[in-house]
């Protein structure tokens with residue numbers, strides 16, 4: 169960092185601390201990027217210039233404590249808005265029902281939350297998706313399987329269960345990372361095994377669903393992938409930066425598959 173940048177940084181440090189406290193992290197970061205970043209170089213560009221040559225990330229928690237992680241932006245602003253109509257009737261989601269309630273609304277008649285461990289708070293069912301004979305076949309209109317398949321070593325067995333427990337015409341909505349850090353909590357509890365590509369995802373799903381019933385979308389570009397690895401949050405990038413699609417940087421992969 170130049171002496172000038174260092175000086176500016178020292179001068180604004182106490183104000184930044186107060187602004188962060190008063191505005192809250194998300195609004196503070198938004199203002200930094202949209203206002204300061206443009207006008208005087210104190211926003212994202214400054215921060216990146218200063219910080220990219222580093223061996224530890226800016227944040228290690230995907231950005232959760234600061235605001236909306238970048239992969240969740242693609243989930244919540246693109247994937248689910250495109251498929252919200254599939255979330256209806258009897259819906260199962262993993263570990264919580266955040267997207268069932270957020271995008272299913274009153275189309276959902278029954279919401280189930282499957283947890284790996286029995287008795288987990290908030291869960292209505294438990295089981296290992298690779299081996300769940302206790303879950304009846306042809307049960308769900310929709311299964312929401314977000315940020316989960318990468319934690320299951322035997323993906324093929326999990327997808328066979330998913331296809332079995334969906335009703336005919338039922339839909340599974342899936343999100344898996346293509347580019348991501350390890351999720352330490354998941355690694356230590358059940359394992360973090362895979363980063364997929366659109367091709368491996370398609371081939372895996374086509375073993376269980378008819379190819380014409382599988383739709384794959386990818387999200388991301390080199391900037392959003394790098395930002396995500398650093399733990400930056402969606403409000404720290406501009407919308408056009410987030411929305412630029414580069415097919416060679418599959419940060420997140422979305423799958424919609426229908427059981428016939």
Ligand SMILES: C[S@@+](CC[C@H](N)C(=O)[O-])C[C@H]1O[C@@H](n2cnc3c(N)ncnc32)[C@H](O)[C@@H]1O
Nearest residue numbers: 262263264284295296297314315316319320358
């Ligand atoms: C990060 S959470 C994802 C769910 C959450 N709804 C979301 O969108 O972030 C990952 C979940 O995968 C579950 N999981 C890991 N292995 C599993 C398996 N074999 N069968 C069922 N669930 C599993 C874990 O219990 C964990 O709650």
